Amino acid sequence: MIHFELKETPVLLGIVDTFECPYCLNISNWNLLRIDRHINIFFIPVIPLISASYKLNCENCLNELILRKDEIKNYKAKIEIEELFSFGNIDEFERKSRISEIDFLIENEKQCRKNIAISESVKWTESTRNKTDDELLQIYFNQRFQYNLSMIIAVKAEIDRRRLLN
Numbered sequence: 757m758i759h760f761e762l763k764e765t766p767v768l769l770g771i772v773d774t775f776e777c778p779y780c781l782n783i784s785n786w787n788l789l790r791i792d793r794h795i796n797i798f799f800i801p802v803i804p805l806i807s808a809s810y811k812l813n814c815e816n817c818l819n820e821l822i823l824r825k826d827e828i829k830n831y832k833a834k835i836e837i838e839e840l841f842s843f844g845n846i847d848e849f850e851r852k853s854r855i856s857e858i859d860f861l862i863e864n865e866k867q868c869r870k871n872i873a874i875s876e877s878v879k880w881t882e883s884t885r886n887k888t889d890d891e892l893l894q895i896y897f898n899q900r901f902q903y904n905l906s907m908i909i910a911v912k913a914e915i916d917r918r919r920l921l922n
C-alpha cells in the first residue's frame with residue numbers, strides 16, 4: 757500500500773521586526789517563517805506544492821500573525837538584504853540605506869493593518885458594552901489569545917471608556 761502524507765515544514769528565516777505583540781503585550785522580536793508544503797510518499801518528500809506561505813511569529817509567546825502579500829514582500833526583501841551583506845556583496849552603507857527604505861514601507865503596512873483592525877473594531881462595540889467590568893478585564897489580560905485583534909481593540913476602548921485601569 758502506498759502511503760501519502762501532506763507535510764508542512766516551517767523554516768525559520770530570521771528576525772525581521774520588533775514591535776508590541778498584540779497577544780502577549782511585550783515589545784518582541786518577530787521571526788519570519790516560511791511554511792513549505794509537500795506530499796510525502798513512503799515518508800520521502802517528493803512533490804513540493806505550489807507556493808509556500810509566510811507568517812511572523814512572536815519570539816516571546818510564539819503566537820503567529822498571518823501576513824498580507826505586501827508585508828511578505830517587504831520582509832523577504834529584508835532577509836535578502838541581510839544575506840547579500842553576509843556574503844559580502846554589499847557594504848554596511850548599502851545595507852543600512854536599503855534596510856531603512858524597507859523599514860519605511862514596513863511601517864506603512866503596519867499602520868495600514870492597524871487602521872483596518874480599528875475600523876473593524878466598531879463591529880464589536882455593542883457586544884463589549886454588554887459585558888461586565890470583570891469580563892472585559894478577563895478578555896484583555898487573560899483571554900486575548902482567543903480573540904482577533906479588532907475585538908481586542910474594542911475591548912480596550914470599552915475599558916478606557918469605563919476608566920477601569922485608572
Ligand SMILES: [Zn+2]
Nearest residue numbers: 777780814817
Ligand atoms: Zn507575543
